[in-house]
Amino acid sequence: KAGVTQTPRYLIKTRGQQVTLSCSPISGHRSVSWYQQTPGQGLQFLFEYFSETQRNKGNFPGRFSGRQFSNSRSEMNVSTLELGDSALYLCASSPTLGGTSYEQYFGPGTRLTVT
Amino acid sequence: AQKVTQAQTEISVVEKEDVTLDCVYETRDTTYYLFWYKQPPSGELVFLIRRNSFDEQNEISGRYSWNFQKSTSSFNFTITASQVVDSAVYFCALNTGANSKLTFGKGITLSVRP
Numbered sequence: 001k002a003g004v005t006q007t008p009r010y011l012i013k014t015r016g017q018q019v020t021l022s023c024s025p026i027s028g029h030r031s032v033s034w035y036q037q038t039p040g041q042g043l044q045f046l047f048e049y050f051s052e053t054q055r056n057k058g059n060f061p062g063r064f065s066g067r068q069f070s071n072s073r074s075e076m077n078v079s080t081l082e083l084g085d086s087a088l089y090l091c092a093s094s095p096t097l098g099g100t101s102y103e104q105y106f107g108p109g110t111r112l113t114v115t
Numbered sequence: 116a117q118k119v120t121q122a123q124t125e126i127s128v129v130e131k132e133d134v135t136l137d138c139v140y141e142t143r144d145t146t147y148y149l150f151w152y153k154q155p156p157s158g159e160l161v162f163l164i165r166r167n168s169f170d171e172q173n174e175i176s177g178r179y180s181w182n183f184q185k186s187t188s189s190f191n192f193t194i195t196a197s198q199v200v201d202s203a204v205y206f207c208a209l210n211t212g213a214n215s216k217l218t219f220g221k222g223i224t225l226s227v228r229p
Contacts, residue, residue: 088158
């Protein structure tokens with residue numbers, strides 16, 4: 001079974017631009033979550049989608065948004081990029097929305113550099 | 116609110132030494148799930164284990180073992196006879212089951228020297 005895939009793997013953008021990152025979950029998984037990892041703040045939860053609906057959102061500004069498609073693939077968008085948005089963005093998929101059988105598997109991440 | 120504390124930031128050991136990575140968590144929920152992930156230099160978080168709050172049985176998987184103690188809110192991870200390939204950042208994480216959100220600790224950088 002293929003794992004979680006994320007594209008692109010690396011990205012360089014300029015302040016003020018916007019960026020879209022893509023995540024394809026493991027086949028059969030319906031929940032996709034996004035995390036931002038920075039040296040200073042560590043791993044922080046951005047948001048979670050299940051059945052095309054945002055179910056939970058972390059403490060990030062409105063410049064960060066996402067969506068999920070009917071095939072469970074997800075995209076996240078960051079508008080008006082700031083230097084502080086430079087980070088590793090990780091996507092994770094799970095078959096369920098929490099619960100006793102919950103396990104979450106991560107993709108390789110997208111390394112975003114904002115200059 | 117949930118919180119995970121990994122007080123150790125960096126650990127360096129010589130190959131074949133045993134090493135224990137500490138994790139302390141805080142939550143008011145009675146049902147929760149604890150995880151350990153490994154992050155090698157490639158960046159991908161590799162799932163190692165999940166433990167439910169209602170199952171305090173310790174677990175052993177090869178050279179890896181986990182000690183879960185609700186009385187001290189700890190979920191410690193021991194690597195026996197460490198190897199250079201164990202060098203990575205290790206994260207402890209907490210989920211309360213209502214959704215998929217994981218609350219992570221800051222991570223422990225483990226360096227295993229030959």
